[in-house]
Amino acid sequence: MGTDPHLELGETLPRFLAHWLAASFGYFLMVLLPLIASWPHVPDASWPAWWRLLISAWLISLLAAVINANLPVTARELIKSVALGFALNATIVVLRAG
Amino acid sequence: MTRTMNGSGHSIRTRTGWLAVLARGVELLCFVMLLATMATVVYGFMVRAIWADGYYVAVALAILGSLVMLVGIAQQAIAARDAATWRDMAEWQIRAAEARLAATPVAPDADPLDRDSPAYYETLIATLVDHASREDAAPGTRRGHGH
Numbered sequence: 001m002g003t004d005p006h007l008e009l010g011e012t013l014p015r016f017l018a019h020w021l022a023a024s025f026g027y028f029l030m031v032l033l034p035l036i037a038s039w040p041h042v043p044d045a046s047w048p049a050w051w052r053l054l055i056s057a058w059l060i061s062l063l064a065a066v067i068n069a070n071l072p073v074t075a076r077e078l079i080k081s082v083a084l085g086f087a088l089n090a091t092i093v094v095l096r097a098g
Numbered sequence: 099m100t101r102t103m104n105g106s107g108h109s110i111r112t113r114t115g116w117l118a119v120l121a122r123g124v125e126l127l128c129f130v131m132l133l134a135t136m137a138t139v140v141y142g143f144m145v146r147a148i149w150a151d152g153y154y155v156a157v158a159l160a161i162l163g164s165l166v167m168l169v170g171i172a173q174q175a176i177a178a179r180d181a182a183t184w185r186d187m188a189e190w191q192i193r194a195a196e197a198r199l200a201a202t203p204v205a206p207d208a209d210p211l212d213r214d215s216p217a218y219y220e221t222l223i224a225t226l227v228d229h230a231s232r233e234d235a236a237p238g239t240r241r242g243h244g245h
Contacts, residue, residue: 018167025164032143073170075125079135
């Protein structure tokens with residue numbers, strides 16, 4: 001405990017923004033991985049407009065950012081935000097499919 | 099409940115030896131994973147831009163977001179290193195005070211102070227303050243630090 005003042009928990013705006021970005025990347029990863037996996041034999045699917053995707057990613061990632069806003073901005077903690085963004089998107093996909 | 103002490107080399111920092119190496123390794127692995135994530139997202143948006151023709155803004159924003167995150171990590175690393183220098187100095191002072199505290203003779207019937215007790219920290223702070231005021235008043239009259 002207390003190895004580094006910068007590793008202590010506490011919400012700050014830079015931390016919030018960094019984890020928001022990271023969670024958005026996790027969200028995008030869930031959207032884009034099927035496309036990358038099937039490229040170039042892309043299934044005939046209709047995708048939302050880019051701004052709708054971005055806005056939904058930012059909104060969903062808000063939850064992840066609020067939860068993770070007290071984590072420091074290190075690669076190790078950002079990966080957790082990426083995973084949370086990915087998981088939130090996966091939850092939505094599963095709920096829609098079910 | 100008894101508390102195990104690390105002997106004379108007791109430090110506030112708990113990560114030592116192979117554990118520190120492991121932590122650095124995990125940190126490096128996470129950084130590589132993060133880079134892979136960024137690259138995958140940018141690549142995915144590019145694929146979609148080629149296919150759907152209109153995702154170029156998303157590609158630009160993804161690249162911008164990656165840069166912002168990398169700058170944030172770098173800034174944090176620099177700030178942490180600055181803080182580590184200050185922490186080392188403070189730890190050195192506290193260790194010196196602890197050594198003085200250990201060297202201070204206690205009454206034969208009194209129990210040695212428990213490190214978890216508030217009294218220990220009260221005495222430690224008093225020793226630190228005493229140390230600081232002595233250094234200000236007369237640097238030559240300082241007592242030895244003991245062992």
